Amino acid sequence: MIPGAFEYHRPTSLEEAVALMGQHGFEARVLAGGQSLIPAMRYRLAQPAVLVDINRLPGLNQLSEEGGMLRVGALVRDTDVEFNSGIQSRYALIADVSRVVADPIVRFRGTVVGSLCHNDPAGDWTAAALASRAQVVIRGPAGERTEAIDDFLVDSFTTSIGEGEIAVEARFPVPGPRTSGAYEKIERKVGDYATAAAAVQLELTEDGRIQEVGIGVTAVALKALRVAEGERLLRGQKPTRDLIRAAAEEAAKIADPNPDARGSKEYKRDMARVLVGRGLIKALGRLGVQL
């Protein structure tokens, strides 16, 4: 399968890239890792007239903490995260995700930001970004803006990136000492789309209450969802098995999965519940709380 023909640009500066995107508008797509875009082009699900290859742009591979945020540039590959010992030891949720995105070879090329921009209904990074309350930095003709992940993820394969704009960075809050998380994913085999998955991150107060919590589920609706009602139930409370069970139920309530070879609607909906529960218990366990 050969993709449709396109015009290829390989700019060497961000300004040049933004100008190209502005010039071609929605006819143009950004090529970063290409691990979702190229298969989509091969299946002719995507037929962009213009590709702007950003792989030679300087300054987009930063992976560092600044102002309380982990900055993940648009050219940071999944393996940059997977093989970074600092991230692996301190970012429990991100570390979990980095080992199960796609497959080990695809991760050498695929990018975190690209995955967010693709906004696949079964994406892993989208759920993780929701749970950790990430932001996306977008550069366009009018300058730079920062968007909260909830506003960024508009719908299936649709983000709030406007015409002529490029996502240049994702930002994840640096976890404090009483913050942990987990990613629970069911997949038929390595590299397959998730059957269902849940991302959770939570922060405890000194006396063991849940100060803040984020829960995202993926592959169980038309887009990754925040389980806001589950978060609300947990916030401010001392974690108990009953409370976790109730919060996990909220994931099943909002899940609206498509049945396919991976499972029925009922099964996937129930897995949303099960995986949120498991994720919360694992995250609490990592903070030394056994329930």
Added chain:
Amino acid sequence: MEIILNINGQDRKLDVEPRTLLAHAIRDLGLTGTHIGCDSSSCGVCTVLLDHNTPVKSCTMFAVSAEGHTITTVEGLAQGGNLHPIQQAFHDQHGLQCGYCTPGMMLASIALLERNPNPSEEDIRFALSGNLCRCTGYQNIVKAVQQAAQVMGKKSEGLGSAADD
């Protein structure tokens, strides 16, 4: 588009369309050791190395994007008629049956050994989980990577002591 790809140490001039996939460009040069299997970046038989240690699925990269990188295919592994330790190990351990996945398996294995010279069995199985083999059941592939790790480890020790002298 005229591009130059550095493949196995040689600059090769190609005239490609931007949509030409790296796997096709490589094969069109007669380097047919890079196989095409699933055509959807699932199976890993088209794996090549960029810049010596970065494995990529060449069916999921445009040839034009590979410009400026060095590319290693299976044909570039043997040096001066001597098999690369990973090739010797796949041979010794019967790490293949039909051989279709083997080039990708070997290149992915080299990438693993480059960053983890002493991998556990679990590490090996994890690192190769994006490369599918439908013949072997993976047992002998794992053994082959273990053998190569040993041989390559000894070799670099040897180089170390030579440098110390």
